[in-house]
Amino acid sequence: MTSVIRIAAVSKRFGPSTAVDDVTLDIRENEFLALLGASGCGKTTLLRLIAGLEQPDSGAIFIGGDNMTGTPPYARPVNMMFQSYALFPHMTVADNVAFGLKQDGISGAALTARVKEALEGVELETLGTRKPDQLSGGQRQRVALARCLAKRPKVLLLDEPMAALDKHLRERTQLELMALRARLGITFVVVTHDQSEAMAMADRVAVMEEGRILQVAPPRELYERPANARVARFFGDINLWDAAAAPRRPHPAGIVAIRPERIHMSRTPGSDTVCEGTVADVAYLGTASTCFVTTTTGLTVRVLVRSDEGAPPFTPGERVYLTWPASAMMALDP
Amino acid sequence: MIGTAWHRRIVLALPWLWTGLFFLLPFAFVLKISFSEAALSVPPYSDFFAYAGGAIVGLKANLANYQLLLSDALYVKAYLSSVKIGAIATFITLLLGYPMAYAIARAAPQRRNVFLVLVMLPFWTSFLIRIYAWMGLLRPTGLINSALLSLGVIDEPLLLLNTPFAVYLGIVYAYLPFMVLPLYARLEKLDPALLEAAADLGAKPWRAFLGVTLPLSRPGILAGCLLVFIPAVGEFVIPELLGGPNTLMIGKVLWSEFFSNRDWPMASALTVVLLVLLVAPIMLLQARREDAP
Structure with missing residues (x-):
């Protein structure tokens, strides 16, 4: 499989703290990748580095084979759905969706058609004239999604897409996102702190801690063969014992997990x-x-x-x- | 529950009490005087009420002041010139104030207060003294001309004082904080994620500014412009001290009617018309904003 995004030895510091520490990661074409970690682990910074909203201190970022290091966000073929959705409050739903298309010089009938198509994709075609503050949380999320997808990006970046939704809506939205991804066939990169969300949705999960990636693997592999105790602790309940104190002592040293x-x-x-x-x-x-x-x-x-x-x-x-x-x-x- | 209802009523009553005592009541006096005739008496105007046997039997409403006001070219010209000067000065203040407010709102949080204090610092000196200081700077022998002369930039002093330029300078200088503060309040609340989203959707910085920042700061622009325009139109001190005899503004006309001519009724009529001219557009704007969803 070819990689659509290549993050090569990227580091990003904010003052004295290192948000992203020498991360190398290949994101494959058409995959659903989750960046998983506790808050402050650098997962959102990594997403913002891909979007171009932050620039790395060192390392390089390739998107679709092109070196995009230093390229501003408006010139990158990726779109991001913000955690707060960041809908423009002074524009209608349709204008929000049209905003990104207008930047590409699309106008007239083509613009109307693309906006309609994007809103139909998230089943909001009847709400085009509403303002964001007249929508429910779930509807706002879908507008934000439509606004990104209207641009037909190579990669869709989602920052904690479920954080603002209640639990009931969350599960439904998970399934919708997965169906959408399967239908569109584009790459999704999702940032989340919820391991069950990551496991349910993602093809692969990159577990992050303190700016580093601990392991990148499909959910089943992470659960059954975690690379180390920190990854194991992240995924579900586990017994971790010092090898010396463990019953049945299969290994002389290190940590034993079951x-x-x-x-x-x-x-x-x-x-x-x-x-x-x-x-x-x-x-x-x-x-x-x-x-x-x-x-x-x-x-x-x-x-x-x-x-x-x-x-x-x-x-x-x-x-x-x-x-x-x-x-x-x-x-x-x- | 009864207690909170009481509290709410008192809190709501306070602004009304304030408006009533310090605006509506004085305005009623002014309105009354504007319908009377100037007279050589104390106070120098005729009585508004007609008395007979100690009881009010009628009103002597005199519309002559308003008729004169509308027919005399001087008054009409003074109004128009005031509105023009006020509008131009407001626009210049906006052009200067917007980048200032934007820069302060985008500065590091711990430095914003320093900048805001710097913006407000001139208020710590009397307004009159600051305008006198500008006279000292602008006069032919003043600091600016002396500096330019000694540097050899100019051969003879520039005429700065007693010009429209000096009036604009004075108004922009004096009212800049009134523009910066509401704009800052608005821009500071602007979610940076909105600009990031605009950039992410392909908008170059200036298009993000025109499409997102500018429309979202419109209430701040409106508030700042009103706060500058309204006092600027009625301004007396700045045109009097910096504008010289050739600057025609309604504030100066009003002053001379009141103090030089001792024509209180005419001065009152001028005030009433000025107020209507200024308040009407604001009420219209307010009504429009309430209509909008």
Whole structure:
């Protein structure tokens, strides 16, 4: 696959802090890439570097094979949907969408047709004469999307596209975005702090921390084979133990990790029991419960117990026996 | 609940009380005087009410002042000239004030207050003293002419004082803060993401300015222009001290009617017409803005 964007050894500092630290990343044609990380990890800065809203201190950015380092945002074939949507409050929905097209010298019937097409693409064709403050949050988001897509960019950049939506709307919008991307066949780069959002939508996820990319991989690979403990911690619940203290000790050093759903817990010991302990706490999650078990060696183990296993639910203070296959354990760098 | 309703009523009453006491009531006096005749008495005008046996039996409304005002070319010319000078001065103030306000709004937050204080600093000196200072700068033997003469740029002093130029200079100088502050307030609130979005959508900086910044700062432009234009049209001190005898402005005419001619009714009529001329466009603008969604 060819890369549509190539970020080559890019660094960006703001005063004493380094927002993006020597990042190299290839974004492939037609892929849905998520930049995932906690706030302040540099993911938004990286997106703004691609858009040209920031210029790198060092390194280079190629878009479609052309070196775009130093090129101002208005000359780049990418468009960005801002977290606040940044709709022009003094313009109607249709004028907002037309703004970018007018900059390309499109006018008259061609302009009207392109605006109509873009608004139809997000099912807002009836709201063209409204002002942004007369729209709901979800409608505003779609106007912002239409405004970007009307320009037919090579790459669409989305900065926390779901942040301003409520949870119910979020899931629907996720599906809509994925369908849109599949239909248009353009590259999406999404910045998000929500790992479940990234996993649900993206073809690949780049996990960022302190300005660096820790790992770039498809969601399943990130979950099942995280590159290190920091990535593992980011994706779902996980038990991370110092190798020396871990039961079954498959590795002499480093960190040993095991997902809570891979551990089996029972009230009776078996021949394959790895360790025993006492239930310290139970967190009921609906389809499952997370049990916190304190082992006889003093280790805390998170165990995911599905609600439909038939047995009566575990309660704190119960004596339990834990087992898991050796293959479930991962050895990780810190 | 009753307490808050009470509070709200008091808070709402205050501006009305202020307007009533310091605008409507004095204006009613002025309006009354404008319908009377000048007389050699104390106060120097005829009584508005007709009395008979200690009771008011009628009004002696005299429209002669207004008739004269509209028929006398001097008054009409003074009004037109005032509006022209006010409008041109407002426009120059806008051209100077906009970039200033823009620069302050875009400056680092901790430096903005310093710039704002610098803009307002002249207010710490009396307005009259500052206009006198301009006389000292502009006169033929003043600082500007002496400097230019000694540098050899000019051979004889430039005529600066007592010219329309000096009047424009004075108005622009005196009212610049009134333009900068509302513009700054507006531009400072402008979301930088909007300009970034414009750039991202392909707009070069000047097109982003014309398409986004300028239309969004329109309320600030309007407020600044009104704050400069209204007092500038009625300005007396600046044309009197810097404009010389050839500058015709309604403020000067009004002053001479009141103090030189002791024609209070005429001066009052001039005031009423000036107020109507200034207030009517503002009311129209206000009504239009309320119509807009």
